[in-house]
Every structure is written in C-alpha cells, then in structure tokens.
Amino acid sequence: MRKLATTWCIRGGIFCLLAIVSSCQAVPLKNTNLNEVAKVESSAALCETELAAIWTNFPAARANHCEITAPNKLVLTISPENQPINKSAWYGFKIVPKRASIKHGSILYVNLKYAYGHHRYSPKISYDGKNWVLLDPAKIEILSKTNVRLSIPLDDRPVMIAAQEIFSNSAHNQWAENLASTTKSNIGKSVEGRPIYKLETRSGSAKKPYVFIVGRQHPPETTGALALMPFVETLLGDTVLAHRFRDKYGVIIVPNINPDGVWHGHWRHNINGIDLNRDWGPFTQPETKAIENELKRFKEGGDKIVLFLDFHSTYRNLFYTQTDGEPTRPANFSRDWLGAANARLGDNIYAFTREQSPNSGKPTSKNYMYSRYKIPAITYEVGDKTDRDAIALAAEIFASEMMKKLIEWNPSHE
Numbered sequence: 001m002r003k004l005a006t007t008w009c010i011r012g013g014i015f016c017l018l019a020i021v022s023s024c025q026a027v028p029l030k031n032t033n034l035n036e037v038a039k040v041e042s043s044a045a046l047c048e049t050e051l052a053a054i055w056t057n058f059p060a061a062r063a064n065h066c067e068i069t070a071p072n073k074l075v076l077t078i079s080p081e082n083q084p085i086n087k088s089a090w091y092g093f094k095i096v097p098k099r100a101s102i103k104h105g106s107i108l109y110v111n112l113k114y115a116y117g118h119h120r121y122s123p124k125i126s127y128d129g130k131n132w133v134l135l136d137p138a139k140i141e142i143l144s145k146t147n148v149r150l151s152i153p154l155d156d157r158p159v160m161i162a163a164q165e166i167f168s169n170s171a172h173n174q175w176a177e178n179l180a181s182t183t184k185s186n187i188g189k190s191v192e193g194r195p196i197y198k199l200e201t202r203s204g205s206a207k208k209p210y211v212f213i214v215g216r217q218h219p220p221e222t223t224g225a226l227a228l229m230p231f232v233e234t235l236l237g238d239t240v241l242a243h244r245f246r247d248k249y250g251v252i253i254v255p256n257i258n259p260d261g262v263w264h265g266h267w268r269h270n271i272n273g274i275d276l277n278r279d280w281g282p283f284t285q286p287e288t289k290a291i292e293n294e295l296k297r298f299k300e301g302g303d304k305i306v307l308f309l310d311f312h313s314t315y316r317n318l319f320y321t322q323t324d325g326e327p328t329r330p331a332n333f334s335r336d337w338l339g340a341a342n343a344r345l346g347d348n349i350y351a352f353t354r355e356q357s358p359n360s361g362k363p364t365s366k367n368y369m370y371s372r373y374k375i376p377a378i379t380y381e382v383g384d385k386t387d388r389d390a391i392a393l394a395a396e397i398f399a400s401e402m403m404k405k406l407i408e409w410n411p412s413h414e
C-alpha cells in the first residue's frame with residue numbers, strides 16, 4: 001500500500017504533475033485542485049451532531065438532506081438536480097469535527113441514501129481540498145445499491161468527502177490562465193453568468209485548419225478533465241513534434257462548458273436542467289449557443305476544421321467514433337489514430353476500446369460535428385476508476401499520435 005501525494009507545479013508556463021511517493025494506507029489520486037477550495041457564503045451547517053457538523057458551503061458540494069439518527073450517525077440524502085437523468089450520483093460534503101466532543105477513535109457513521117439512481121462513485125477524501133485519496137474500502141459498507149455506509153474517523157481536522165476529486169471552476173480557470181502558446185478569451189456566459197472561455201493557439205500569419213476540443217459538459221466526469229489537460233498540454237508543448245504540429249494546425253479548446261453545473265454539484269445538466277450534450281443542433285442554452293457562435297467561423301470559405309474531440313467519463317476507457325462505413329475527412333482517422341496509440345499503450349498501461357457508434361440522431365456533440373463537417377468527431381471517455389497516472393500518460397500518447405497522423409495527412413491524396 002502506498003500513498004501518492006501530488007502537487008501541481010508550473011514549468012515553462014505549463015502545469016505538470018509532481019508525484020511524491022511515501023508509505024501509507026491510502027490509494028493514490030491526483031491533486032486536481034490548484035487552489036484550496038474556495039469558501040462560499042453560507043449561514044448554517046446542513047446538520048450538526050454532538051461530534052461534528054456537515055457543511056455543503058463549497059463549490060461542487062452536494063448533499064440534499066441530512067437526518068441525524070444517533071449522536072454518531074446520520075443519513076445524507078443525495079438527489080439529482082432533476083429527473084429523469086443518468087445515474088451519475090454526485091455527492092460532496094465536509095465534516096467539521098467538534099474538537100471538544102471527539103475522543104481518540106471517534107467515528108462518524110454517514111449513510112449515503114440515493115433518492116434516485118444508485119451508488120456509482122467510490123468516495124474520495126481530502127483534508128486540504130487539493131490532495132485527494134480514495135477512502136479506505138474497509139470504511140465503506142454497501143448495504144444496497146441506494147444505501148452505503150461510510151465510517152469516517154474523526155480527528156481535529158475538517159475532512160471533505162466527494163464522489164470524485166473536486167475539480168472546480170477556479171481550478172479549470174487557473175490551469176487555463178497558465179497554459180503556454182494560447183490566448184484565452186470569453187466566448188459566452190452560462191445561465192448564471194459564469195464565463196465560457198476558449199483557448200486558441202496563436203496562428204501567426206498562415207491560416208491553419210483547426211482541431212476543436214471541448215470538455216466538462218457533464219460535471220461529475222472529472223476523469224475526462226484529467227485527460228483533457230495533459231492531452232492539451234502535449235499539443236502545446238515545447239517539443240519538436242508539437243512545434244511541427246502547430247506550424248500546420250491551430251487548436252481551439254473550450255475546457256469547461258458547464259460551469260454552473262460544476263459549481264452546484266450537478267449530476268449531468270446545466271442550471272436549466274438541460275443535458276448540454278443533447279443540445280448540439282438545437283443550441284437552446286447559452287452554454288451551447290457560445291459553441292454555436294464559435295463554430296460559425298468554420299463555414300464555406302472560412303476557417304477549416306479537421307478534428308473534434310469531446311472529453312467525458314464513463315465506467316471504462318473507450319472512444320466513441322464514427323463507424324468504418326461513415327466516411328470522414330481525414331479518412332479512417334479514428335481507426336488509424338487509436339490503432340497507433342494502442343500499439344504504444346497496450347492493455348497493461350491503458351486498456352481501451354474503440355466503439356464504432358453510428359449517428360443515432362441524438363443531438364450530441366459527436367453527431368452534430370460529424371453531420372455538419374464530415375470530420376472525425378470523437379468522444380474521449382475515461383473510466384471513473386482508471387488510475388490517474390495512467391490517464392495522464394495515455395493522454396500524452398493519444399496527443400502525440402494524433403499530431404503525427406495529422407502532420408502526415410495530405411488532403412490532396414484523398
């Protein structure tokens with residue numbers, strides 16, 4: 001057993017991960033929050049027992065109701081923002097122990113009761129909002145699909161517990177602000193007025209075809225964000241390959257499309273209760289409308305687009321691509337790209353599948369971008385439980401192989 005404490009560092013304007021290994025009983029996770037999670041004004045705890053108070057006064061917190069059943073026991077009801085909805089039951093809360101009441105060995109028993117859906121995410125804990133570890137499985141009792149009991153040892157420190165590492169809007173923003181080789185600008189606002197921003201490579205004088213990358217349509221899908229960052233950093237890197245790539249191509253990244261959902265600890269939707277990844281085409285929401293406006297430049301006679309990637313999370317690592325029967329330009333890109341990456345990664349490092357997924361007619365980003373531009377439009381799905389180091393390593397390799405394929409591509413040969 002080991003513990004991997006991780007710290008973000010800045011090198012050459014690009015964030016990197018510095019891993020420090022020491023021995024302990026926790027399972028390693030990446031540090032995903034660049035700032036200590038900011039406090040939100042809130043007048044009262046959700047509930048208080050004799051031992052501790054439960055707070056939900058921070059970004060991405062979610063616990064809808066608290067019932068105290070004994071001095072050391074409580075039940076937190078976890079509900080989605082609305083129904084029906086995918087069963088991505090997100091939760092996040094902070095336990096603040098009462099120092100005068102707790103003794104050595106004090107335990108708070110917290111039942112997570114799901115009012116909809118079921119237990120999906122193994123709890124992660126953090127004492128500083130930056131470094132997260134998996135809660136020891138011995139402290140998790142799955143009583144049923146909708147009732148899970150956590151045994152939380154209390155000491156004098158507040159502890160945050162969440163479905164996945166909390167990767168807040170401010171963390172996204174700080175990452176974006178410090179990226180090399182790009183310009184950051186706002187392309188719209190969310191329903192609640194939070195900025196939707198893009199990062200765009202500086203093109204120089206030549207017009208270049210673009211790779212378009214989006215992320216965080218679905219707030220709990222933080223492993224997708226953990227892949228997007230190193231993927232993008234690799235494209236923007238100071239390597240020979242990255243320079244050759246950027247000589248030929250531009251990149252636009254919209255890393256955080258649903259900041260209201262991220263803030264409120266939503267399971268999937270924006271604040272209006274809309275699944276943004278079912279709104280590409282209708283573009284009824286300000287978040288997707290910002291994308292629609294940004295895409296207007298890619299029209300006949302305008303800028304060219306060659307590839308679209310949308311980062312998400314699901315139960316395992318996979319890529320939803322066009323089928324081999326759906327022609328794209330570049331031709332056979334997803335097959336060749338993912339094949340090349342697989343040859344380097346192998347199943348031991350990062351097992352994944354390519355799922356040929358025909359256009360279902362749903363207004364998803366993938367279907368919209370393929371229908372409109374006939375480019376490879378790919379959903380990059382990362383497993384909820386995938387090892388965080390493997391996510392980062394694989395993202396770098398996927399990015400490198402993507403760059404190689406696009407550099408090699410000669411449109412006049414098609």
Ligand SMILES: [Zn+2]
Pocket residue numbers: 217218221312313
């Ligand atoms: Zn998703």
